[in-house]
Amino acid sequence: MDIAQTSPAADYPATARTTPTRHLERAHYDRATVHAILDADFVCHMGFVADGLPVVLPTLYARVGERLYIHGSTGSRPLRSATDGLDVCLTVTLLDELVLARSAVHHSVNYRSVVVHGRATRVTDEAELTLALDALVDHAVPGRAADCRPADAKERAKTAVLRLDLAEVSAKVRAQGVGDEPEDMDLAHWAGLIPLDRVIGTPVPDPAVPEGTALPGYLRHLG
Amino acid sequence: MDIAQTSPAADYPATARTTPTRHLERAHYDRATVHAILDADFVCHMGFVADGLPVVLPTLYARVGERLYIHGSTGSRPLRSATDGLDVCLTVTLLDELVLARSAVHHSVNYRSVVVHGRATRVTDEAELTLALDALVDHAVPGRAADCRPADAKERAKTAVLRLDLAEVSAKVRAQGVGDEPEDMDLAHWAGLIPLDRVIGTPVPDPAVPEGTALPGYLRHLG
Numbered sequence: 001m002d003i004a005q006t007s008p009a010a011d012y013p014a015t016a017r018t019t020p021t022r023h024l025e026r027a028h029y030d031r032a033t034v035h036a037i038l039d040a041d042f043v044c045h046m047g048f049v050a051d052g053l054p055v056v057l058p059t060l061y062a063r064v065g066e067r068l069y070i071h072g073s074t075g076s077r078p079l080r081s082a083t084d085g086l087d088v089c090l091t092v093t094l095l096d097e098l099v100l101a102r103s104a105v106h107h108s109v110n111y112r113s114v115v116v117h118g119r120a121t122r123v124t125d126e127a128e129l130t131l132a133l134d135a136l137v138d139h140a141v142p143g144r145a146a147d148c149r150p151a152d153a154k155e156r157a158k159t160a161v162l163r164l165d166l167a168e169v170s171a172k173v174r175a176q177g178v179g180d181e182p183e184d185m186d187l188a189h190w191a192g193l194i195p196l197d198r199v200i201g202t203p204v205p206d207p208a209v210p211e212g213t214a215l216p217g218y219l220r221h222l223g
Numbered sequence: 224m225d226i227a228q229t230s231p232a233a234d235y236p237a238t239a240r241t242t243p244t245r246h247l248e249r250a251h252y253d254r255a256t257v258h259a260i261l262d263a264d265f266v267c268h269m270g271f272v273a274d275g276l277p278v279v280l281p282t283l284y285a286r287v288g289e290r291l292y293i294h295g296s297t298g299s300r301p302l303r304s305a306t307d308g309l310d311v312c313l314t315v316t317l318l319d320e321l322v323l324a325r326s327a328v329h330h331s332v333n334y335r336s337v338v339v340h341g342r343a344t345r346v347t348d349e350a351e352l353t354l355a356l357d358a359l360v361d362h363a364v365p366g367r368a369a370d371c372r373p374a375d376a377k378e379r380a381k382t383a384v385l386r387l388d389l390a391e392v393s394a395k396v397r398a399q400g401v402g403d404e405p406e407d408m409d410l411a412h413w414a415g416l417i418p419l420d421r422v423i424g425t426p427v428p429d430p431a432v433p434e435g436t437a438l439p440g441y442l443r444h445l446g
Contacts, residue, residue, distance in 0.1 A: 017278070022296050043332070045268035045314055047279035055240070056270035056279050058316040058336055073245050091268055093281040098363055100426075103372040105382065107360055109266070113281055137330055140321055141417070148412050149326040159328065178429040185431055189371050190439050192432060194364070195424030203323075205415040206401040208408055216413050 017117060018170035028171040037114045037171055038063045040094055042140040046070060047089040050077065061090065062132070062139035066166045068116065069123070069132040074160040090116040090164060098194040102180045102187040110193070112173045120162040132161045143218025240340060241393035251394040260337045260394055261286045263317055265363040269293060270312040273300065284313065285355070285362035289389045291339065292346070292355040297383040308342040313387060321417040325403045325410045333416065335396045343385040355384045366441025 011029040012018070020027050028034070038061075047056045055077075061070045068090060097110035123129050133156075134145035151159060178191045203219050215223045234252040235241070243250050251257070261284075270279045278300075284293045291313060320333035346352050356379075357368035374382060401414045426442050438446045 017273070017276075021300055043316065043318060043334075045270075045279050045281075045316070047268075047270035047277035047312070049272050049275065049277050050240070052272065053240075053310050053340070054270035054272050054277055054312040055340075056268050056312045056314040056338070058268075058314060058334065060332065076244055087276050089270070089277040089279045091279040091281060093266065093268070095266060095421075100364065100367065101371065103374070103378075104356060104360055104368065105374045105378045107363075107367075107371070109283065109363075111266075111281065115279070117276070117278075133327060137327055140330075140332075141323065144323065144330075145327065148324065148330070149407055149410055151326070151328045155326075155328045180429075184372060187372055190426075190428065190432060190436060190442070192426050192428040194426045194442070194445065197422045197424060198318075199420045199422045201418030201420060203413075203415050203417045205413065206403075209414055213413060219413070219417070222417065 012166065012169040014170065015117075015168055018115065018168055020170075020172065023172075023174075026172045026174055028173060029169070033171045033173070034114050034166070034169055035063065037094060037112045038068070038092055039139075040112075041092050044068075044070070044090050044092045047091070048086055060136055060140065061092075062135035063166075064131065064135045068164045068166065069135055069161055070120070070164070071133070071136055071159055071161045074158055076160070085119045085121045086162065088116075088118065088120045088162075088164060090118075095196045096175065097196060099174075099176075099178055100191055100194065101178045102184045102189045102191050106179050106181070108174065108179070110174050110176070112171065112175075114169065114171045116164060116166060117168040118164050120164040123161040123163050128163075129156065129161055132163070133159070136161075141218065143216070147216055147218070235389065235392040237393065238340075238391050241338065241391055243393075243395065246395075246397075249395045249397055251396060252392070256394045256396070257337050257389070257392055258286065260317060260335045261291070261315055262362075263335075264315050267291075267293070267313050267315045270314070271309055283359055283363065284315075285358035286389075287354065287358050291387045291389065292358055292384055293343070293387070294356070294359055294382055294384045297381055299383070308344045309385065311339075311341065311343045311385075311387060313339040313341075313343075318419045319398065320419060322397075322399075322401055323414055323417065324401045325407045325412045325414045329402050329404070331397065331402070333397050333399070335394065335398075337392065337394045339387060339389060340391040341387050343387040346384040346386050351386075352379065352384055355386070356382070359384075364441065366439070370439055370441070
């Protein structure tokens with residue numbers, strides 16, 4: 001298995017479709033920004049074209065170096081058609097704040113997003129499949145892959161994993177205050193930011209877990 | 224302006240692309256379920272096809288009856304090409320819980336999502352444009368549209384609003400516990416649910432808001 005690694009210092013090259021038509025200052029191409037956003041979430045929206053029309057589905061993903069992995073049933077529509085590769089656009093969006101301006105048009109959202117364009121290919125190498133399946137569990141709950149029963153041969157055969165290399169990638173970040181027009185600054189409307197946060201709650205054990213069972217170490221900070 | 228209203232009791236008809244290939248029991252077509260999910264969020268992922276390839280971008284949306292509205296600059300790529308209509312897939316996903324099973328393959332997520340397929344068209348009627356722009360502000364912060372300066376003629380000319388009718392629509396909901404195989408139930412791995420919540424924080428006033436200004440009524444529950 002050969003996982004290509006590019007120098008983490010190098011930027012992803014900007015292309016026509018990763019260059020926004022507006023707010024160029026929000027676009028970022030450096031690996032640190034892109035990786036940080038990808039690592040802060042675990043559900044993406046994957047778009048593909050079916051019969052000439054767009055389809056967007058939410059799906060779990062994991063990042064391993066310069067690769068993203070997603071998975072699904074071998075029977076699912078996008079994965080069935082991905083044997084020879086599937087052109088996808090994979091987008092991850094984190095919402096940070098609502099921005100309430102004095103004027104309607106300057107209402108906005110502070111957010112961090114990553115858009116990845118590319119051709120996803122089916123993972124067939126058994127070692128890479130193991131790595132990807134572990135990563136998909138660990139990306140959402142670090143430490144969990146080592147604390148569950150791994151997929152057996154039958155389960156692996158039913159699971160399709162796609163790989164999408166991070167090559168044509170951009171991040172977009174808005175992290176600013178209210179951007180009202182100077183002539184609106186004296187209007188009496190309240191203006192400001194409303195923080196949005198994703199909160200991870202206290203784990204709820206399955207009823208069959210014996211009473212008094214301690215949370216595993218990688219979940220203990222949530223208990 | 225004629226906003227078509229269908230009987231809220233009627234289901235959206237299932238079509239080939241709104242019928243999942245797996246987990247049919249998770250699919251819902253009733254308006255109440257679809258509306259509730261759409262009304263619980265305000266950012267969707269909109270997919271469209273550009274030069275034969277998929278593009279997925281996050282964008283704000285609002286629901287008014289059986290219509291969704293999204294907006295953007297008239298200069299932005301998807302909206303520029305939408306004068307004659309743009310085929311889109313608009314997806315909204317709410318995450319509720321991580322599902323940690325004893326076996327790797329049964330790890331899952333409890334979620335509620337809505338996928339809308341259709342041809343989005345540019346709103347040109349001035350009264351509908353006003354309604355849509357107000358709805359886009361009110362959908363994220365109910366009550367806010369009446370408490371900010373509305374867009375003037377120049378700002379309206381720069382804003383493109385697309386309408387997407389709710390016609391080919393489905394919801395998918397997973398809201399269950401851990402689904403392990405019977406033979407795995409005695410494995411010592413912890414299993415259960417980890418709740419995920421979006422929390423709205425305390426509003427932070429813009430520095431230019433006079434000190435001591437009270438929060439407006441529609442934000443007071445956050446103060």
